[in-house]
Amino acid sequence: MASTTAPSLPAVTAYELKLAWPLGAFFIVFFVAPLILLFIVSLYTDTSMTHFGLTQYAKFLLDPFSLKVLGSTLWLGVEVTALCLLLGFPLAYVYLRVPGWAQGVLMLIVLLPLLTSVVVRTFAWIVILGRQGIVNTALIELGLIDSPLRLLYTEGGVVVALAQVQMPLMVLPLITALSRIDTNLSDASAVLGAGAWRTFFKVTLPLTLPGIIAGCLLTYAAALSAFITQTLVGGGQMLFMPMYLYQQASTLNNWPFAAAISFIFLVAVLAVITIFNMLGKISQGYANA
């Protein structure tokens, strides 16, 4: 099967790269081509798509409302990622220090949200944060408030709901990164007289940096495009990029503007990914040093 001149060893242990081409062709036709088309459509100046120009981009980038939507979407991702890291890191840390059966239970708890339908998970937050939800009921019974608080349709509600939805994406890479650390290093640090906090910040945290960056990247990207959670928990008051582009495309049938929004959104996400990847490369060198 392999060409006669090729050495026989790699021929039996490796598979040919051409096996990847059917999927490669599929991706070029149904993934790359659509994205190129998206860019072309975004260059039309009018909804009937007859003239080319940069009007759509100017319309977005000079409009305070659109810029505010973009800004609040990017900021939402930062808030969700920070909350996931704050709660997810301790969970990954504790996971590696509990007995085997407890690890099994914890893993099930971490994986369950990852595989449960997003609509179901988001729906759960509507039940929890609603006027008759568990938080309001508890606060009223404790006598802390007289009338139900508005928790649904607030930014805090969206952040907490998204943190739960995306938490597994943070915890799983952290568990992998933490499990690779040589425990002798923290023992050595302790023997040399460093306290638990100092050991954590000077030894554990720097060594897990590649995992932290991988987790943050996945969480951030997922939080930005979490259409369902953003719309159902955020309600009509808060507009983020995914709903903005859906409204323009579906309700208003303004394809060129929707395409421009998509493209700006894609570029923003790509920029963030590039920054994370660069940080990842730097931290890898740091962690291996």
Added chain:
Amino acid sequence: MKLGGRNDLDTVSFYGVMIVLSAICVVLLIAPTLIVLIVSFTSGFSLKFPPPGYSLRWYAALIDAWQLHFAALNSLKIALWTTAISIVLGVAAALGIARSKSWTAKVLDSLFMSPLVLPALAFGLSALMLFSVVGLPVSPLTLVIGHTIVCVPYVIRTSVAALAQLDPVLLESSASLGAGRLYSFRRVTLPLIRPGILAGGFIAFMSSFDNVPVSLFLRDARTDMLPIRMWQDLEGKLDVTIAAVSGVLIVFTVAMMILMERVAGLSRRLR
């Protein structure tokens, strides 16, 4: 946990903070699922928590909810087709790129993984544009194509990981014993990477069944999908029937997860 350190305020406060934060995290992860399950058994007409009483009425109401049946059946069909195509194309691609150090393989790998991080809604819109330019009306076919793009990365990731653990010596011995490449693949490679393929296929299935951003643009009334039906029901009114659907989905997911953990060691393959 503590080794040769000083049992002082420092150590106590450190582990105290770690345990409290991780406990909050566990509650955050599990509470929503439990609360939905409890509310789905309510005897009342609202999503009040705790429920005024318990009954199976909302599960009984599911039996007549033909719109949900129709959407669930569509979602199931699309997810099965997507999974099948993702496994065939994805495993082949994984074989091609797993051991290759070439530049092309690296580019292909990044390309295949990019749907995981790029906003799926933007892809959904661009796929709709392509299909309308080509003159292909939205149909189950366009849905399967769109879903395959966003689901195939999971199959590739777990298959590449499984292939990385496959000892090349096994293939060499198989070849030295006279086995052809196809025979070696069937009898050596495939059985050894099967758990990885299964785990990836399972995640691909679940994410197709749950997909909203791509389906939103690529379906029509004839191809109503379950998560979108539920989302639209929830936007209109807070229907308790949705709690019962959620209950069914949660039980299904947990059962499948435990099965896949046994068969394919799911949790090891997701890290």
